[in-house]
Amino acid sequence: MNYQSPIAIINLSNGEIKITSTPDELIRAYLGGRGMNMAYLRHYLRAQGNPCNIDAFDPRNPLIIGAGLLTGTIAPNAARFNVSARSPESGILGDSNCGGFFAAAMRKAGFDRLVILGRAQKPSCLLLEDGKVSLLPADGLWGMNVSEAQEQLKVRHGAGTVSAVVGPSGEKLVRMAAIMTGKKNTAGRCGMGAVMGSKNLKAIVARGGNTIEVAQKDALRALRLQQQEELKNSKIVQVLGKVGTPLLYEVSNRLGAIRTRNSQDNFFEDTLNAEEIEKYSDKMLACTSCVVHCRHRNTLGGEGPEYSTIGLLGANIGIAPTEQVIALNNLVNDLGLDASSIGTIIAWAMELYQRGLIDDSMTGAPLLWGDYETVHALIEDIAHRRGFGEVLAESTQSARFFPPEARDYLIAVKNLPQSDPHDVRYFKGFALGIAVASRGADHLRNRPTLEVFKLPDEVRAKIYGRANDPDPTGYKDKGLIIAWSDDIFAVTDSLGICKFVTRGFNSPHLLGYEEFCDLIAASTGFEYTPESLRAVGRRTLDTERLINADFGLTRADDTLPKRYFDDPMPARQTKGHSIDREQFQNMLDEYYMERGWDRDGRVSAERIAEIDNLITVIARSDSDEAIPN
């Protein structure tokens, strides 16, 4: 089989649509999904001069939507895609990973990747169908919430269509706006919804009627059956399928590692335990080709909440009643907001109010921990940029409206609010992970979850490649572990596979490089070894580092919120823990060494040349003759 990876380059300013094929050498180097998006992002940002001069809302900022290499096939949990652009929230590399059904539909409509440039003159939609792209007016859709817009699009284009939409927050360029597929499946991180809104693009609708060709159908089916069986026998897969990610709340809470009231505290109420969430759940849902089924359908009309939302719209803002947290979850999803960012930003504002750094003259009303009604109204105001919501809609950039010391209380790295509710002062590898994550404070780039498993030394050595210190609260060998996690998660994101079936995320078993090699060969005919596949992960990390270097990032940006260094955790097992600044720098040194970067965290000149030489094929393919649309 001659593997084809079609890509549509869409200029919304002039309506030009070019359909071409992804060069083979690029697929071998980056697979798809996140890795491939990074190659295209570097290319398109640099092709137009200095990337620093391209504001996130500049029409020249490319919005890249890329399915994983295996997405839409029958490979286990291969549902995912990445959305990438310069982030309006952090100002650096923006990248968001999402599950659901959209990416499979996009591939079945004939496209592995969309590069969206320019800005439509009026609110518009893209319809993908049978290898063609149509630019349509978004008449009547602009202003609609997510669920309403998605329902309307099904009426217009057919019940079998799947859409990726922005809510009012994306339209209003709220810097933490998400792109939503379904009620909850969210490309949430980095404000990709605001980039889409800045392009006057309300929705992308995929009508996927085609078949995704694979190289060895029977071999892929056999792999699916075998791996599915193994995954279903995994305890973590079984538990996630029954309880979902709310499982994690009680574990973190017992330890004293739940971000509470903007990390002033570290434990909260039991009302947010999984069994309480479960009382509002009537079904567990799945994504394309999923064997886990981890997503709750809640009885308040939405889906979720996940652990992150429970923590950040619950404990972090002091809201304990289960029903209220679920209602806020549904609200942020319907408005198209990133729950991680908004939960962090509201908590930050609450602490500023508590400390008297802001007052009613700015907020318009008291902003108190646990005040559900105020939070509900504030989230609406943020989405519509009204009142104090106009200020917080700027996410971390709202610091410019506050006194300078306000930044001391902001739980963010590289201007991206921390994604998950875990207070990382205890497990030092977790801290290093969010400090170096390429998109800012985020656990899904490299969270070394195996740290808590107390695995035997020989097992740890086998996983990470050499003997390493088993103490998760120590600083030693964390660079090794984070670099290993970086690479396998980058590969997973590039294949379109969910981390819940990936080795190293919640389990030392599940699918690893060997299994991925088999799946790639059966799906595409491309041969990889575990080593060459890990090299894709390394290349992706290096490319991301280069994108961020173009935006001026240096070693100094690989850091943590001030509180994580200066304030010891107040209670429970984690009491007294904070991050030692000198030891943190030692971890960074080790991490850079593991990554092959210099002491300042810079990629070598040889590696830059190698990557840029690879990426030149994008420019060449751009000038190729297009397939007629």
Added chain:
Amino acid sequence: MKINVRLAEPFWRAVGLREIEMTMNPASRADDLLAALCEQYPSLGLEFDQTPPHIFIGDVEVTGDALMTDGARVHLVWPIAGG
């Protein structure tokens, strides 16, 4: 002595109970408690075989050789910390 055991997610589902009061000999250790639980609740024993729990006495995480005292509150927690 009486020990109050709280089973965290998902262990409690194996027995349908969140809290169990166990009677133990004086000077029992945490490992003795786990053994007694496994004997009394074989389904919980299967869970522990698959996934040994992290043990907390009060707010402090301990190893299996930790001594317990009368009235101790023991939490048995799944070893996980993902996102």
